[in-house]
Each structure stands twice: as structure tokens, then as C-alpha cells.
Amino acid sequence: MEVTQLAVDQIIKAFLFILFAFFSVFLTLALFFYFSRKKIVKIAVEKKNQEIHYQKEILQSVIQTQEDERMRIAQDLHDDISSKLNIVSLNTHLLKTPNLSESEYNEIIDNVVNLTAKALENSRRIAHDLLPPVFEKFGLHAAIEELVNEFSSAKNVQVKYTNSLDFSYLEVNYQLHIFRILQELLNNSIRHGKASEISINFVENNSKNTCFYSDNGVGFDMKSTNKKRGIGMQNIDSRVNFLGGKINIHSEINKGVQIDFNF
Amino acid sequence: MQFKYYLHILSFIVAILYLIGFKNKSKAYKVFSVFLLVNVVLGFVSDRLYSWFKIYNHFFINVIFLFQFGFLSLFYSYSFDNKKWRNIVEILLILVVSYLLIKYLIFPESFFVFHYEDIYVTVFPLIVYSVIYLYNEYDQPQELYYANLGMLMYLIMNFLNYITWPLYSISIDYTYMNDFNKILNKLLSFIEPFGLVYFSFLLYQLKKLKSK
Numbered sequence: 001m002e003v004t005q006l007a008v009d010q011i012i013k014a015f016l017f018i019l020f021a022f023f024s025v026f027l028t029l030a031l032f033f034y035f036s037r038k039k040i041v042k043i044a045v046e047k048k049n050q051e052i053h054y055q056k057e058i059l060q061s062v063i064q065t066q067e068d069e070r071m072r073i074a075q076d077l078h079d080d081i082s083s084k085l086n087i088v089s090l091n092t093h094l095l096k097t098p099n100l101s102e103s104e105y106n107e108i109i110d111n112v113v114n115l116t117a118k119a120l121e122n123s124r125r126i127a128h129d130l131l132p133p134v135f136e137k138f139g140l141h142a143a144i145e146e147l148v149n150e151f152s153s154a155k156n157v158q159v160k161y162t163n164s165l166d167f168s169y170l171e172v173n174y175q176l177h178i179f180r181i182l183q184e185l186l187n188n189s190i191r192h193g194k195a196s197e198i199s200i201n202f203v204e205n206n207s208k209n210t211c212f213y214s215d216n217g218v219g220f221d222m223k224s225t226n227k228k229r230g231i232g233m234q235n236i237d238s239r240v241n242f243l244g245g246k247i248n249i250h251s252e253i254n255k256g257v258q259i260d261f262n263f
Numbered sequence: 264m265q266f267k268y269y270l271h272i273l274s275f276i277v278a279i280l281y282l283i284g285f286k287n288k289s290k291a292y293k294v295f296s297v298f299l300l301v302n303v304v305l306g307f308v309s310d311r312l313y314s315w316f317k318i319y320n321h322f323f324i325n326v327i328f329l330f331q332f333g334f335l336s337l338f339y340s341y342s343f344d345n346k347k348w349r350n351i352v353e354i355l356l357i358l359v360v361s362y363l364l365i366k367y368l369i370f371p372e373s374f375f376v377f378h379y380e381d382i383y384v385t386v387f388p389l390i391v392y393s394v395i396y397l398y399n400e401y402d403q404p405q406e407l408y409y410a411n412l413g414m415l416m417y418l419i420m421n422f423l424n425y426i427t428w429p430l431y432s433i434s435i436d437y438t439y440m441n442d443f444n445k446i447l448n449k450l451l452s453f454i455e456p457f458g459l460v461y462f463s464f465l466l467y468q469l470k471k472l473k474s475k
Contacts, residue, residue, distance in 0.1 A: 014379070017379055017380075017383075017426070018379075018426055018427055021379075021383060021387070021422065021423075021426045022423070024387055025387070025390060025419060025422065025423070028390055028391055028394055029394070031394075032394045032397065032398060035398060036398060036401070039398070039401045040401070043401065
């Protein structure tokens with residue numbers, strides 16, 4: 001009887017201890033799941049905040065670009081068209097002057113004709129800068145070719161352009177985004193990178209349409225520029241985002257820039 | 264050949280694979296690799312003890328768990344970035360090892376007895392460390408995440424296996440106790456094949472490390 005009682009005591013003790021051990025493991029795992037869930041929610045909130053911050057940055061850069069563009073157009077209109085039209089107006093008023101000699105009359109008429117021709121040419125140039133007519137008529141490939149020719153002839157830089165893609169199936173909006181990205185990249189390469197050779201190559205890479213862009217400019221330090229990006233680069237980011245693609249930028253000081261983006 | 268001997272061979276191969284090229288790895292990895300090898304050797308010695316020396320291996324579990332606690336505490340101490348946790352692991356390592364060694368010195372007979380309290384103090388902290396290691400993955404990728412996941416399962420299974428051992432070691436004639444022990448034995452019989460899952464995690468971890 002005594003032995004049995006001892007055994008029962010042992011069993012109860014063992015049971016209690018096992019219960020305690022099971023409970024501690026259960027509690028540990030329960031706490032892990034509780035804190036994990038909290039952490040996951042925290043990470044998700046942080047990610048969402050980052051996304052909102054990024055969206056805000058994009059919106060800001062879009063507004064800033066819009067303002068810059070308005071200012072540039074206003075300046076172009078003022079400098080190249082309004083000033084000339086003012087002189088035309090002045091000259092036409094001069095025509096009302098009584099007793100004008102034949103030569104004076106001809107001179108005023110010549111002035112008016114010249115100035116209106118220049119104003120017309122300038123208005124064409126402004127319109128061309130806003131959207132090249134070749135883009136509307138012949139599509140992205142021709143527009144890039146024209147852009148490359150313009151840069152090659154006017155800016156003392158050698159631009160090599162190759163394309164093995166068919167852009168015709170892309171929506172016009174998408175084509176325009178690609179065109180604007182290249183415009184911005186070319187401007188950056190010349191203005192900031194002081195590049196003398198630029199290469200643009202459109203190929204299919206890993207079954208995705210990809211543009212490989214590189215120059216031999218002064219490059220930049222990725223670490224120092226990662227935190228603060230210019231409006232131009234933010235615009236490129238947001239355009240690639242609209243295209244549903246990804247952009248990779250690599251650069252080192254004095255080793256140029258290598259960029260690829262897909263769409 | 265018994266299933267457990269296949270497991271010994273497998274665990275030996277895994278330990279060797281972990282040891283290959285461990286020179287260039289972190290301290291935590293080195294400790295973990297050495298632990299795997301020591302664990303294989305101790306496990307094999309424990310199994311062969313009776314056939315070699317005609318002595319029962321009950322006491323040997325104290326040796327195994329003490330070594331396991333020492334090595335894995337060091338592993339987690341090297342793995343944790345948080346100084347607070349590193350200190351906790353190190354203090355607990357000193358306290359538990361000192362307590363057990365002093366206890367075995369003062370009461371040598373307790374070394375030859377199977378104590379579930381000793382198992383608790385040497386295994387449960389490791390389960391907690393392992394869970395913290397998993398949690399740290401949220402902040403930054405952990406070097407041996409999958410190995411630790413396997414280790415956590417292995418520790419929980421081992422813990423529950425050994426902690427329930429006193430129940431079926433108590434000799435009693437009650438039928439319901441026999442029935443209970445039968446059920447318990449049935450459940451615990453699943454633990455041995457579970458070793459394969461543990462090794463799968465260890466091997467998957469190696470594959471991940473090699474592909475980096």
C-alpha cells in the first residue's frame with residue numbers, strides 16, 4: 001500500500017512537472033507568434049509609409065517639373081516670339097506714317113517679313129521641343145533616331161543607337177515615357193557627366209524589353225547620391241514606374257554611368 | 264542495421280559537410296559545426312555504451328545535454344547582435360553549468376540518475392534562444408536561419424521526449440498507466456523518424472549557404 005502511494009505521488013509530481021514543461025514551451029511559442037505578428041504589422045506599416053513618402057516625392061517632382069516647363073515655355077514665348085511680334089507691331093505702325101519714301105516703305109516691309117519668319121521658326125522650334133513631330137508621324141524609333149542625330153550634330157558627342165525591338169505595339173503614352181527618359185538621360189550625360197560617347201541599346205533581355213544606356217562621363221559616387229536624387233532622376237524613376245518596369249543604375253567616379261530599365 | 268544507426272551515419276555526414284570550409288565562416292558557424300560533430304560522437308557513444316562496457320546509458324544523457332547546452336549557448340551568444348541577449352545567454356550558461364557541476368560534485372550519485380529538472384534547465388533556455396534567433400530574422404537575415412529552424416524542432420521534440428520519460432519509467436501495475444504508457448510510446452516512436460526532418464533543414468541550410 002505504501003509503495004503504491006509513493007508511486008502515485010511520483011506520478012502526480014511527474015505529471016505536474018510535465019504540464020509545467022509543456023506550458024513553458026507553449027508559452028514561448030505563443031509569445032513568439034504574438035511578437036512576430038506585431039513585428040510583421042510594424043514592418044508592413046513602415047513599408048506603406050515609405051511608399052506614401054515615395055509617392056509624395058514623385059508628386060512633388062511632377063509638380064516641380066510642370067512649373068519648370070511652364071517657366072521655360074513662358075521664357076521661350078517671351079524671348080523668341082513676343083519680342084519679335086512687338087517689333088512687327090511697331091513696324092506695322094510705322095507703315096501708317098505719312099510721306100514714307102519707297103525705300104523706307106520697303107525696309108519696313110522687309111523687317112516685318114523677316115521678323116514674322118523668325119517668329120514662325122521659333123514657334124516651330126518651341127513646338128518641336130515640346131513634342132517632336134516625327135514622334136507623332138513615325139513613332140518612337142524614328143524620334144529616338146532624330147534625337148540622337150540632334151545630340152550628335154549639335155553637342156559634340158558621339159551617340160550610338162541600336163534597336164532590336166518593335167515599338168509599334170506599345171501605347172503612345174508608353175512610347176512618350178521612353179522618349180522622355182532618354183531625353184533626360186542624354187541631357188544628364190552631357191550637362192553633368194561631360195560625356196563624349198553615349199550608347200543606347202534596346203534589346204529583349206530575360207523576355208523583357210530592356211534599354212541599356214551607358215556613357216563615358218565623369219560618373220558619380222553611388223553612396224553619396226543614393227540619399228538625395230535630383231528631380232530629373234526622380235522623374236525617370238516615376239516614368240519607369242508608370243511603364244511597370246525596373247531601373248538599375250550603376251556608376252563610379254570617372255567610370256561613366258551604366259543604366260538599364262525594362263518595360 | 265537499426266534505423267538509429269542510419270541516423271548516426273547521416274548526422275556524421277552532415278557534420279562533416281558543415282565542417283568543410285568552416286575556416287572562413289563566422290564564429291557562430293564554427294561553434295555550430297563543432298557542436299554537430301560532438302553531438303554525433305556523443306550520440307554514438309551513448310548507444311554503444313552497454314555493448315562496450317556493459318553499463319546503462321541513463322547517466323550519459325546528462326553529459327550529452329550539458330555539452331549541447333554549452334555549445335548551443337555559445338552559438339546563440341555569438342549569433343545575437345543585441346548585447347542584452349548576449350549577456351543573458353552567457354550568464355545563464357555560467358549559472359546552469361556551475362549549478363550542475365557543483366551538484367554532481369557534491370552529490371556524485373545524482374550524476375547517474377535521470378533528472379527531468381536537469382533536462383529542463385539545459386534544454387528549455389535553448390528553445391527560448393532558438394525562438395529569439397527566429398525573431399531576429401525580421402530585423403536582418405540570420406546566417407543559419409534554416410538550421411536553427413530544424414534545431415528548434417529537434418530541441419522541442421527532444422525536450423518533450425525526455426521530459427515525459429519519468430512517467431513511463433515509474434513501475435506501477437495500474438492498467439490505466441500501462442495504457443497511458445502505450446499511447447506515449449506510440450507518440451514518441453514518431454520522434455526518431457523526425458530526425459530526418461531535422462537533417463533536411465540542416466542540409467537545406469548548407470545548400471542556401473553554398474548558393475550565396
